[in-house]
Amino acid sequence: MSFHKEKNIKVGNIVEKSLNGLKSRLDNNGIVLTQNQEGYVEPNKFTFNPPASLSQIKRFKEETGLILPADFQSFLLLHNGAQLFVHPYYGGGVDLLSLDQMLDYRFDYLPDGCFIIAYLFDGCQIIVDTNKYKAGNKTSYLWYLDSCCPFEDALDLQMNFELWLDRLIIAQGCGYWHWPSSTGNTYYKQR
Secondary structure (H helix, E strand, O other): OOOOOOOOOOOOHHHHHHHHHHHHHOOOOOEEEEEOHHHOEEEEEEEEOOOOOHHHHHHHHHHHOOOOOHHHHHHHHHOOOEEEEEEOOOEOOEEEOOHHHHHHOOOOOOOOOEEEEEEOOOOEEEEEEHHHHHOOOOOOOEEEEEOOOOHHHOEEOOOOHHHHHHHHHHOOOOOHHHHHHOOHHHHHHOO
């Protein structure tokens, strides 16, 4: 088996590649079997919205005054929202918000320049911090926040959207950002 590694990968290219790889594994109903912790195998459904138009993206920017990171714009131009890793019977999964949903889900508890781009199966949110992005931090602007907690308790994911999405697909929908804190002792205590 050989692995191909590109040099000089451009920000935004990973989004399309990751989604194409995922879609190639889906059946005609948008379902794939995934394996999660402790060997649990289940079907997961994927639904992708039609692309956003450049005028929709422009309208979002004008209405909010926010910057959309380049890699996240790449996603929106492919799909203006998506539902990933949804169990066909039990729901859950990851809801990547459309531009209209992002407008609807603007909350005062978020700092200026921050907005929600995803709701997760565990009731948490993925948040873009445009302040970090504007400061030149193009590869580390995402936060993970439990819906019940103030923003001060948010976890800095230290990655951008395309890296988060690529790893989410590789981890088959699991919250991989918690893995470094899940040692052998804590893993078994959580069960």
